[in-house]
Amino acid sequence: MNHLDTVIEIDGVEHTYGGGAKALAGVDLTIGRGEFVAIIGRNGSGKTTLAKHFNGLLRPTNPGGTVRLHTRDGRTVDTRGTRLHHLAATVGYVFQNPDRQIFHDTCREELEYGPRNIGADPETLAREVSETMELVGLEGREDTNPIHLSRGERQRLAIASTLVMGCDVAVIDEPTTGQDRAESRKILDSLAHHHALGRTVVIISHDMALVAEYATRVIAMRKGRVLTDGTPAEVFSQREVLQETNIRPPQAAVLAAELGLPGVLTVDDAVREMSAVLTRTHSGPAPLPHDDKVC
Template sequence: MPITLHDVHHAYPDGTLAVRGVDLTVDRGERLAIVGQNGAGKTTTVKLMNGLLRPTRGTVTIDGQPTAGRTTARIARQVGYVFQNPDDQIFAGDVRTELTLVPRYLRWDAAYTAERVTRAVDLTGIAPHLDSNPNDLPFPVRKFVAIAAILVGTCDYVILDEPTAGLDRPGTRQLLALMDRLRDEGIAVVTITHDMRFVADAFPRVVAMADGTVIADGTAADVFADDDVLARSQLQRLEVAQLARNLHLTDRAIRIDDVLHLIP
């Protein structure tokens, strides 16, 4: 069953209405990118998905269960959240200990803890760094440590906040491979990002937001071909899409291959 937001509004204590009337569903195993400029409501929307924020109106359900009345810690067992800056999420003095924080909190036995930690390490490729102090690791590696700490848990949905920020090309390729494996396990990945190349390469479904509302929900080709959506969400057209338009080939190109096969 999915995460479902129905007519969701959220107002901050100062009265700012950050999201209004959002209807959104995320299915297990799905990849969804939420895009839009700062202040569009992206971060508020994903924090509503995992209980870091609660709706002031409307309902959020996870696998059919409302988030109302449930603790954030309990919701986090289903919906993991990886912050943009890993330093906001990593607390232990070495990576190995960091990966056992969730198992200790949930009082897992040693065998199950070892199984979950081994899986997370394998998924993220951080085996060489288990005995390192996270503060001594390069920023990209710390990002994968933060992801691993979430993947030790049993969440069916993972939210990635600006996951490519600070990653080089090899790091981005590693992230894409990780996402492929999560998809194969039926785990949904939701991202909020300003990296439109990453969106076009990795996300079959894109939601664009502006002024706290969803203004488009479709494929990357659909969203990036819509001039009105791009203007309202203050997004730039992908370079390859602009090239294809300039050549009068198509309005729906999102990858260079989309252009090459149309050139006589």
């Protein structure tokens, strides 16, 4: 992968917190432009610590570790020597708890704040704000005070305030914590839309069903290191490796593995493969025409 395709480059990064706990124990990683990356791993495996290095919220604590960003205009920036606000235009970050980053009295002001700071044109900004509100399903709530939104809605507002910056990379720490299924899907769909515009999305998640469905790459962490890294199909097929990190693949994938059916990640995959076997086994009722669209 050459530098034009790479957006984040991480070499030999370690991070030790004040109390002496080593949260990252040597991470090498390259994230490509246009990837949809999911970082998975048990509580305390270093996922959030790693993600906070992407935009300089944390810097490596070992002298040899480097985090470099390759910006759209062809520059290479080392996060160690660069001030946060210069990195924020390239990598946006959404915290696990949205209430840590919402501070305005209306949703509109919340969304306008970041782009204004980096000199956005007011007319373009007004249009982008309403487009982004619609993208996350908050249209019509522009003048609402965020304290009147539900936790799920505040999470989407926090995500919107990052997406509206038009950053190359959006990093979202646990976008679906405490969300119901419909809200979780709405959030992932808005990230998928952002990704379809050619941007890079990085999420941290425990929801393996959504990871399997949306991510193009999965990075599993364990004890401050990358345990395994690949496509969702590659990573979720390594069941023994995953057991070390307490991750369970989505139920559909676990079931299919138990049944000896390869290549299943989602419910759709499982229905298709199991249907095929049952049709062969029983020579029972033939599948309906346009079988996959029945449900």
